[in-house]
Amino acid sequence: MISLERTNLNISTRTYTISQGNPSQLNADSSMGGSGAFTWDLSFTSNMLTLLDPVSTKDTLRFIIENTVFFNNKSKPFLSPQLWDAYSRYSYPQSTPYFFDYMTTFQFISTYIRITNDTDFLNENIKLVKPIEVWIL
Numbered sequence: 010m011i012s013l014e015r016t017n018l019n020i021s022t023r024t025y026t027i028s029q030g031n032p033s034q035l036n037a038d039s040s041m042g043g044s045g046a047f048t049w050d051l052s053f054t055s056n057m058l059t060l061l062d063p064v065s066t067k068d069t070l071r072f073i074i075e076n077t078v079f080f081n082n083k084s085k086p087f088l089s090p091q092l093w094d095a096y097s098r099y100s101y102p103q104s105t106p107y108f109f110d111y112m113t114t115f116q117f118i119s120t121y122i123r124i125t126n127d128t129d130f131l132n133e134n135i136k137l138v139k140p141i142e143v144w145i146l
Contacts, residue, residue, distance in 0.1 A: 021068035
């Protein structure tokens with residue numbers, strides 16, 4: 010985990026990526042370099058990330074929610090970001106829903122809340138959406 014800590018990316022003061030190397034390009038293959046992050050992969054480390062750095066974890070969750078495409082006038086998540094470049098803050102566009110990213114986002118939020126007890130986050134307005142209204146209710 011510590012080897013993947015980055016302090017020069019634009020998601021948070023400290024960001025934990027899942028790939029090593031220099032930021033290069035976002036094309037979902039091995040040449041992505043050290044700025045690539047995937048919702049599904051990060052969800053496997055949500056306990057460790059939250060315990061290690063709750064501020065960075067909350068910033069990452071905000072980024073995921075900000076980049077979620079909503080269906081039916083923001084009532085339900087439709088396209089959760091699958092991967093992104095933490096350097097450019099560019100979320101790789103999805104053409105079809107990958108519903109497991111919706112579930113892993115829920116898991117990620119749930120883990121963060123359980124560990125930090127930061128229930129205020131559930132009512133925080135993030136791009137006109139409250140996490141409790143979208144992922145919990």
